[in-house]
Amino acid sequence: MNNNSATVGDAVSVLFETSGKLIASPTDEIVRHLYAHIPFCARICPYCAFYKELLDRSETPRFCEALVSELRQHLQDLPVRPTTIYFGGGTPTALTTAQLEFVLNGFRDALDLSDLIEWTIEANPGSVSATKATLLCRLGINRISLGVQSLDDDLLQLLGREHNAEQAAQSFEIFRGAGFANINVDLMFGLPGQTLEQWRETLERTIALSPEHISTYCLTYEEDTEFFVRHARGEFRQDSDADADFFQLTMSSLEDAGYEHYEISNYARPGFRSAHNRAYWSGADYLGIGPSAFSTIGFARWQNVTDFRQYSDAILSGKSAIGSSEVLTEEMKRAERIALSLRTDAGANAQLLDRFPNQTREFVKLGLLQERGGNFILTRAGKALADSVAAEFV
Helix, strand or coil, X not given: CCCCXXXXXXXXXXXXXXXXXXXXXXXXXXXXXXXXXXCEXXXXXXXXXXXXXXXXXXXXXHHHHHHHHHHHHHHCCCCXXXXXXXXXECCHHHCCHHHHHHHHHHHHHHCCCCCCCEEEXXXXXXXXXXXXXXXXXXXXXXXXXXXXXXXXXXXXXXXXXXXXXXXXXXXXXXXXXXXXXXXXXXXXXXXXXXXXXXXXXHHHHHHHHCCCEEEEEECCCCCCCHHHHHHHCCCCCCCHXXXXXXXXXXXXXXXXXXXXXXXXXXXXXXCCXXXXXXXXXXXXXEEEEXXXXXXXXXXXXXEECCCHHHHHHXXXXXXXXXXXXXXXXXXXXXXXXXXXXXXXXXXEEHXXXXXXXXXXXXXXXXXXXXXXXXXXXXXXXXHCCHXXXXXXXX
16 A cells, blocks of 8 residues: 555554454554664765665754654654664764764653663764764663674775775774774675685674674675666676675684674674664564654554655654555565564574475475474574575465
């Protein structure tokens, strides 16, 4: 269902029929997970498919006002008491120190944060300063996700990043010095021309920094990106065998260094698994704030408009910024739960897979799945084929 004039109340009060019963989205249940999208970047990376815009200092004050206003709009319709908040982008730290202070204080004033355990903000090394890091720590951010991507200068240049390897390490230490005891480092492999030795060196240098969490992603060629066009022209090629080698090296290197491989792309020191991401993977409700942000409350899902100017205009005139909405079915939610839970070290509950006995038996026989404690879990070999295995259950 698309409805450009939908309101927040419309989206969360939708009724639908399932198994002969009308079921409403549970608007009386407390929403525990909050995401805020800040789309501005100092430079547009040629591989990134997330909604982003070049930073325009003349536009950001109005956007910040709209972001806080949208949160307050939602609080009129939804009971929100977050246990996790995640500021993503874009580059949230591309905002000035004063703008970050305005937004963070706006969220702190509007929300009951008595149950909050994790507040993450994404940061790029090129937008980090000691002053900004200190402010973030003082205002309640307790987890940093640093977009390093590589510690090889040639590959960073290829990726269009505005930092080099030395600046990435310096940024990490700035956050450490500001008091952050929970830092994630984002890395990418399978890059054009990247060698296993380059990847090994990036992993070793990252481990030496001792972050609490490391996320590693294989490059994918997404539509509407420069890399996609270059891939279509034959300039770049994707090599699944090479990607598998990168993945195997990642698992062995990080596990040997004491990181728990708790989701296909995520590794954590004991006690530092991402609470926000684990909520997504478990199918929890979440509220999205900002342009392009998704929300899922019960069986209602909606997305805000993917244009920060249109978004700000709507919110600041007292209207909804919802661009589209849909009603999920039990089967849709079940399929999502299977696909996401199979990626985790907890696996998928056997009851979720009870409609697929033949597929389950075959994957166990092939050594891709194993049963443990009533759940089916990917083996080490299965992790390398996680998407293909999950596709057989949805």
